[in-house]
Amino acid sequence: xQLMDEAIQEFINECSEMLERVSVTLTDIERTGPSPxxxxxxxxxxxxxxxSAQLFGFNQIGTLAHAMExxxxxxxxxxxxxxxxxxxxxxxxxxxxxxILETVKKDRREGDFQKEVQQYIPRLVDTLTRKYHTPLRLLxxxxxxYEILPKETPVQLMPEELAEMTKPIPAPVRVxxxxxxxxASPPVAGVEPLSxxxxxxxxxxxxxxxxxxxxxxxxxxxxxxxxxIRVQVTVLDKLMNLAGExxxxxxQMLRYSSVHARQNxxxxxxxxxxxxxxxxxxxxxxxxRMQPIGSILSKFNRMIRDLSRDLNKKIELKLEGTETELxxxxxxxxxxxxxxxxxxxxxxxxxxxxxxLAQHKPEHGTITVRSYHEGGQVVIEISDDGRGLNRKxxxxxxxxxxxxxxxxxxxxxxxxxxxxxxxxxxSTADQVSSISGRGVGMDVVKTNIEKIGGVIELDSVQDQGxxxxxxxxxxxxxxxxxxxxxxxxxxxxxxxxxxxxxxxSKSGEGQRLEYIHxxxxxxxxxxxxxxxxxxxxxSVPPLRSAKSLMFDEDMASIVVLKSGSSxxxxxxxxxxxxxxxxxxxxxxxxxNVGIYVGATVLGDGSVALxxxxxxxAEKTQLASGADSRKTLDxxxxxxxxxxxLDYIVFDMGDQGLYVMPMSIVNRLEEFKNSRFEYxxxxxxxxxxxxxxxxxxxxxxxxxLSPELKDYTLKSLKDPPDAVCPVIVLQIYDRLVGLQVRRxxxxxxxxxxxxxxxxIHHAIHGTLIFKNRIYTVLDAYRVIRDSLNLQDxxxxxxxxxxxxxxxxxxxxxxxxxxxxxLTDAGYLVRTAQNGQEALDILxxxxxxxxxxISDIEMPILDGFGxxxxxxxxxxxxRLPLIAVTTRYRQADIDHGEKVGFVAYLEKLNEEHLVDxxxxxxxxxxx
Numbered sequence: 044x045q046l047m048d049e050a051i052q053e054f055i056n057e058c059s060e061m062l063e064r065v066s067v068t069l070t071d072i073e074r075t076g077p078s079p080x081x082x083x084x085x086x087x088x089x090x091x092x093x094x095s096a097q098l099f100g101f102n103q104i105g106t107l108a109h110a111m112e113x114x115x116x117x118x119x120x121x122x123x124x125x126x127x128x129x130x131x132x133x134x135x136x137x138x139x140x141x142x143i144l145e146t147v148k149k150d151r152r153e154g155d156f157q158k159e160v161q162q163y164i165p166r167l168v169d170t171l172t173r174k175y176h177t178p179l180r181l182l183x184x185x186x187x188x189y190e191i192l193p194k195e196t197p198v199q200l201m202p203e204e205l206a207e208m209t210k211p212i213p214a215p216v217r218v219x220x221x222x223x224x225x226x227a228s229p230p231v232a233g234v235e236p237l238s239x240x241x242x243x244x245x246x247x248x249x250x251x252x253x254x255x256x257x258x259x260x261x262x263x264x265x266x267x268x269x270x271x272i273r274v275q276v277t278v279l280d281k282l283m284n285l286a287g288e289x290x291x292x293x294x295q296m297l298r299y300s301s302v303h304a305r306q307n308x309x310x311x312x313x314x315x316x317x318x319x320x321x322x323x324x325x326x327x328x329x330x331x332r333m334q335p336i337g338s339i340l341s342k343f344n345r346m347i348r349d350l351s352r353d354l355n356k357k358i359e360l361k362l363e364g365t366e367t368e369l370x371x372x373x374x375x376x377x378x379x380x381x382x383x384x385x386x387x388x389x390x391x392x393x394x395x396x397x398x399x400l401a402q403h404k405p406e407h408g409t410i411t412v413r414s415y416h417e418g419g420q421v422v423i424e425i426s427d428d429g430r431g432l433n434r435k436x437x438x439x440x441x442x443x444x445x446x447x448x449x450x451x452x453x454x455x456x457x458x459x460x461x462x463x464x465x466x467x468x469x470s471t472a473d474q475v476s477s478i479s480g481r482g483v484g485m486d487v488v489k490t491n492i493e494k495i496g497g498v499i500e501l502d503s504v505q506d507q508g509x510x511x512x513x514x515x516x517x518x519x520x521x522x523x524x525x526x527x528x529x530x531x532x533x534x535x536x537x538x539x540x541x542x543x544x545x546x547x548s549k550s551g552e553g554q555r556l557e558y559i560h561x562x563x564x565x566x567x568x569x570x571x572x573x574x575x576x577x578x579x580x581x582s583v584p585p586l587r588s589a590k591s592l593m594f595d596e597d598m599a600s601i602v603v604l605k606s607g608s609s610x611x612x613x614x615x616x617x618x619x620x621x622x623x624x625x626x627x628x629x630x631x632x633x634x635n636v637g638i639y640v641g642a643t644v645l646g647d648g649s650v651a652l653x654x655x656x657x658x659x660a661e662k663t664q665l666a667s668g669a670d671s672r673k674t675l676d677x678x679x680x681x682x683x684x685x686x687x688l689d690y691i692v693f694d695m696g697d698q699g700l701y702v703m704p705m706s707i708v709n710r711l712e713e714f715k716n717s718r719f720e721y722x723x724x725x726x727x728x729x730x731x732x733x734x735x736x737x738x739x740x741x742x743x744x745x746x747l748s749p750e751l752k753d754y755t756l757k758s759l760k761d762p763p764d765a766v767c768p769v770i771v772l773q774i775y776d777r778l779v780g781l782q783v784r785r786x787x788x789x790x791x792x793x794x795x796x797x798x799x800x801x802i803h804h805a806i807h808g809t810l811i812f813k814n815r816i817y818t819v820l821d822a823y824r825v826i827r828d829s830l831n832l833q834d835x836x837x838x839x840x841x842x843x844x845x846x847x848x849x850x851x852x853x854x855x856x857x858x859x860x861x862x863x864l865t866d867a868g869y870l871v872r873t874a875q876n877g878q879e880a881l882d883i884l885x886x887x888x889x890x891x892x893x894x895i896s897d898i899e900m901p902i903l904d905g906f907g908x909x910x911x912x913x914x915x916x917x918x919x920r921l922p923l924i925a926v927t928t929r930y931r932q933a934d935i936d937h938g939e940k941v942g943f944v945a946y947l948e949k950l951n952e953e954h955l956v957d958x959x960x961x962x963x964x965x966x967x968x
Contacts, residue, residue, distance in 0.1 A: 048151070053273070054095050055148050058104075061088040062137050062144075063342065069130055070344040074359075082119045089115065092140070103153050103160055104140050110164050111136050132167050134345065139163060276371070279331050286328040287625035290521055291644045293321040294622060298646035325521060325623075332372070333517075336414050336421070337365025339378050343385055347410065350389045357396050357407040358389055364414040369421050373515055376495045377423065380488040384425050384511055385410060387485070391471065392429030392509055402506065404428065420497075420539060421517060426510040432503040434460050436471050444469065456904050461501045465489045493657040496522075496539055496640075498605060502933070504940045505910065510933075514539075524624045524643070526651065527602065528617040530578035533651040535624055535643055536602060540656040542610055544618060545601040565601060565612060566689070566791035574601065575663050576614045606660035613659070622646070626653050638662060688853055690810075691770065692787040692817065696741040696754030702810065702817045703770075704855050705789060706928060706949065709778060710771040717763035728780070730771075737769065737780045738829040740820070747803060754784065772822055779826050792817070795854045807858055819855065823863075845963055846870040850880040850896040850908065851926075856949065860895065860926070867956045877903030881911055888917040892963060895955070898927035898934070909941040922962050926955060 065088050068081050093108035111133055117123040139159050146154040300307075300314035340362050347360040369377075393399075393408030400406055413424045438452040441463045447455070463469060467486045492499050496516045503509040516522070516539050524535040525544075547565070557564055563574040601612040626641035629652070633639055638658040645651050690702035691711075712730075719737065720727050726737040745752040761767075769780040790812065796819055798808035805824040810817045847869050851857040861871045872891075874880035877900055884891065894912070898905035905925055912918045923943045927934070930948040938946040945958050 051099060051147070051151060054099055055144060056273075058092055058095065058140070058144055061092055062141055064088055066134060066137055066345050067341045069133060070348050072125060073127070073130060073348065074344070077125060079119075079121075082115070082125075086112065086115050086119045101143070101147060101153050103156050104143050104147075106160055107136050107140055107143075107163065110167050114167055132163075136163060136167065274331075282328055283332060286325050287521055289321050290325055290623055291625055293318055294646035295644075295648060329370070329517075329521070332370050333368040334371050334374055335365060336367050336369050336374060336423070337362065339374055339381065340365050340412055340414070343381070343412070346382070346385065347389060350386065354390060355395065356389070356393055358393050359407050359409050360385075361409060361411040362413075363411065367414040367416060367421060369515065370517060373421075373495055373517075376491065377497075377513065377515060380491050380513065381412075381423070381425070383485065383488045385412070388425065388427040388429065388509065392427040392431070394430055417514075421515045423513040423515065424510065425513075426508060428508045431505040431507055431509050432461055432464070433471070433505060437461070437463050440469065440471055441466070454902065457907050458502070461503055464501075465499075493606075496537055498540075502937060504937065507940050521623050521625055522653075524622055524653065525602065526619040526622055526645065527577075527600075527615045528619055529615045530581060532581070533619065533645065533649065534577075535622075535651045535653040536604070536656065537640075537653065538621070540604050540606070542603040542605050545603065545612070547599045547601060563614070567603070567612075572601075572603065573611045574614055575611065575659065578614075578616065580613075580659070580663065604656050604659075606657050609660075611660060611663075624651075624653065688793075688855055689789055689791050690817070690819075691789050693768070693770065693783040694785040694787060695744060695751060696758075696784045697748045697750035699748075700787065700815065700817050701740075701783075701820055702790075702792075703820050703822045704853075707772055707822060708770055709773045711786060712769045712771055712780070713766050714769055715763065716761050716765045716767060719767075726782075728769075730778070730780075733778070735771070735778055735780050736830060737782050738825060739782045740825070741782075741784065743805075743825055743829060744803065772826065779830065781822065781825070796858055798858065807855065807862075821859070821862075823859070845892040846872065846890055847959070848872050848874065848880060848883060848891045848894045850874045850877060850894065850900070850905070852876055852897060852900040856897070856926075860955065863955065864895075864959070867959075869959070876900045877905060877908035877911075880908055884912065884918055884921070885915070888915075891921065893922045893924065893959060895924045895926055895959075897949070898925055898929050898938075906937065906941050909938075909943055913942040924955070924958060924962070 065085050068085050072078065072081055089108050089112045093105050093112055096102075096104035096108060114129070114133070118125050118129075139156065142159075143153050143156050146152070146156075296314050297318055300311045304311040343362075344360055347358050350356075351358045388410045393410070394402070394404075396406045399408065408427065408429055410425070410427045413426075415422055415424075434457060437460055438447075438455070441447045442449060442452060444466070446463060446466050446469070452460075464471075464485045465488075469486065489499050492513055492515070498514045500512040500514070501509070502511075516537075523538040525538055525541055527534050527536060545565075545567075557566075563576065565572045565574055600615050600618050602615055602618070603610055603612045622645070624643035624645075626643055629639060629642050633652070638655050639652045640655045640658075641653045642650055643653060689705040691705050691708055692700055692702050695701055714728055718728050720729075722734075726739070727734045728737055729735070739755065739758070741751045741755045741758070745755050768783050768786045770783060770786070771778055771780050773779075792810055792812045796808040796810055805821045805828065807819040807821050810819055847864055849857060849860050849864070849871055851860060851873070852875050857873050857875070861873055864871045872883065874883055877896070879902075880894065880896065881903065884894070894908075896905040896908055903911075905927065909923050909925075912921055912923065924945045924947065925938050925943045926947045926949050928949045930946075935946045944962060947954060947958065
């Protein structure tokens, strides 16, 4: 009995594989054209399904397969073209077999599908016979029990056609073993061909009476099959679990050996060898579960084919990176989310052919699914060239459902608006259909992706398309994690959710942990990062209060995490180590808490709970919650026009404190005097296999005060081992070092720069922060003057009337670009955000020759500004340049889509004048 169950299970597996292969090949033939090899492959698979089904007595499957086999025979022999309606029917037959197979899988019997078979066979045979100039009596007689054609229909057959069609199809042969995937049996002597309704009665068991003459060619295939064997998935799962246990034991042994290394060096040597062998075993075992993602992506060809017909659209599906491998369990987990996304792209994204032609787009819409490895994850990118997301419609639906308020909708940036489609029950479909409008879709996608430790990112440009990124871990079995301690307990955080780790000083000017509406926040590179004190959140008996964390402790550790498209930080007591962990299931009462995904055994034998980053974000309403958005929006509203920027604070040698933005700093270094060399009068140091020019700020600004001049003279007498702090900047594609006396701190400051005191041409002005005055240096001007780079750019043409609009929310960079462009001979006007810039442009549509804009700004960002300019007839031809720190390739591509003619990195603004001159000269030509 067990042997028979194993044989049936093998039949189910092989039959499922062949059904999928036939479906993929059929849709491929429709897209790429006919191929004799593909026709033969389909015919062989269906013939094998028929024979195997009859062997096990699954007569309904055998009947369906035999009907399809007879239908495909003239196609295979080139006498009939494979039409779309014939493909439809064959695919429908595959669906019927699949449904019967599901019943066999569950009950080990077919169940009653006679009604489906009785309806399907006449349609299939009738469709084929109508494709001939004269009907085929043989095919009709083959299924005489089915009502196909009138019996009196006259039939005319050519002799050669009759001879070809009357060749017998051999019955399946019962062999001694039911295991293996043997090829279809060749004709056997003494076996009569099947006649009427062959699948309606079980095929008799026939003993092999003679050895076929053509059996020898099968030998090479048998030899070839020795390279692979079929293994039950449960065996692989058990092997993976054992490998996980081995990893845990390895971790414990490494920890023990590290403690006793001096007493027992041989133990340390053996533990290192066990570590290497365990790592290799772990990698090889993980390979056994890896499958190419194409195994699920190829199935979507059929889905897109059917959707194209249902929606009356012309849609092409492009698959790239199908060879990318992913754990089998994860492949199954992403199948449903991918199905939702691709159906949405077809229904909501791709327009009707007439609409596409009206927008000067190709008649065929394209959905591209691309997969690739990046940063230890598999990224699946789904993009389309359709209508994109409609911001206005999304906001209206969100207001209608009470997800946001009218004020929140008005202040939302485009990326924030796109996140609304992930709300539960959200749908923009006007009518409910079998494809969309039921309010079940993207929220389920996000939930399922986050359940497996993945993240989903979305980007869209109206009328140009939508792009969705799914970032999936390679495997869930063994996970790299960060081990932390909070309130005396140890916890594990999956590294796939980790962005960075910060150590924050709590003393002096560097204190930047603050409270907004009783919630802790941290100013990270000018952006407010919401924080969670993990000890307080977990209700662990506190060793100190949140306030003492800020003011009584010298340092705090902040772990910055990513949840969805947003980020937040957790405050922890200690960061211990990185480790590969095996996540074990936890009891239901712990799982129901919603902030743990499992538990693991650490190297010392103790148990640590693994945190659910998405669960913490949801529980605290950070990263995606409405309360968090209100908190941060109100804080940004209070600071609007005074963007917080991180500055490095340093001392040049006098009594003042000086600053420059951290965003222009490449590195902070310390060099001994003995490392400095000179080429002529220029100070240099060998740095990363290159020469780094050194500019002494005290020497450059010595005319500001006598103290700076005295400090410059005294520094010449410093001993060779004296250490000099150097701030390394990157400008003009080169690194330059600025020598200072002391680096004081890094401080987040807001407020406008006061430029009323023009004490030096290389000083922007002053900032007042916590009752102290800081002088803001123009580092670019210092370097240009010191390295004789002031002639790097030419001036605007004499008598130019070009007026430029600079849009930048940072006061420092706005003033810097204004000065840079004014020095180049242009008239410059500035705006602090996209909406202010749009108001200026609409008030004077012909006054400006070019717009230079940052991307990340309050109220209306740079992408939104570009879209609105391009949509305004009086402004649509205005050249746009982006200058931003968002300089990933995806951002550059997005910038080009929304209408920027140039996309520059903010830290390389020295190219700005060249680009402006080039664009304006082409415009004049």
